Amino acid sequence: MIHPDMATMLSFMVTDAPIAAPLLAPLAREIADVSFNCATVDGDTSTNDSFVVAATGRAAMRPIERRDDPRLAPVRAALTEVAVELAQAIVRDGEGATKFITIRVEDGRDLAECRRIALGIAHSPLVKTAFFASDPNLGRIVCAIGNAAAPDLEPAPVSFWLDDVLVVDHGGRATSYREDDGQRVMKQEEITIRVAIGRGTASATVWTCDFSHDYVSINADYRS
Secondary structure, three states, rough: OOOOOOEEOOOEEEEEEEHHHHHHOOOOOOOOHOOOHHHHOOOOOOOOOOOEEEEEEOOOOEEOOOOOOHHHHHHHHHHHHHHHHHHHHHHOOOHHHOOOEEEEEEEOHHHHHHHHHHHHHHHOOOHHHHHHHOHHHHHHHHHHHHHHHOOOOOOOOOOOOOOOEEEOOOOOOOOOOHHHHHHHHHHHOOOEEEEEOOOEEEEEEEEEOOOOOHHHHHHHHHOO
């Protein structure tokens, strides 16, 4: 039960920086949107989700009370780095996970479009089981892109890669693609899917994992 909006997670981060209370809520949202809300295992959520950023004010420095205070940027960067590491750790520790998969969608019309396509790939059981089996049945990724895309997305500009291997080149199978190359990448424990949809400048990244036999066993036996 891990999916954007942070299910199932209780996370608390504390800094001694004297950040004013009105800045903390938007800061927590900004951090969550590039960390915990980019992590998904299965698309299911729960009621037990919290992400809290607290500032003790113990650091010997003047209070940070404005968003344009230059001292806020390094604090935000440090908190974000920790949150990203924790979010990725949650995915790596997903039920029965054997592979950590980064999905990046680029050149979209807006962030929402890119996230929708990235999550469509991440939540496809056929994609996730293919990665578990190291089976380069990459038509499953093509289908997931199409299923999640807006109706007006033309296939001609769309390309995607598995790590450095170009699979689809502007709407068609790349002439350089060999199934052995696809399988080589899919056998790795860490894999990146990069999709370029060719109609804008927006991008989004999500992290997910594969579905193994253990995922079914763990969740089937959850209450017993």
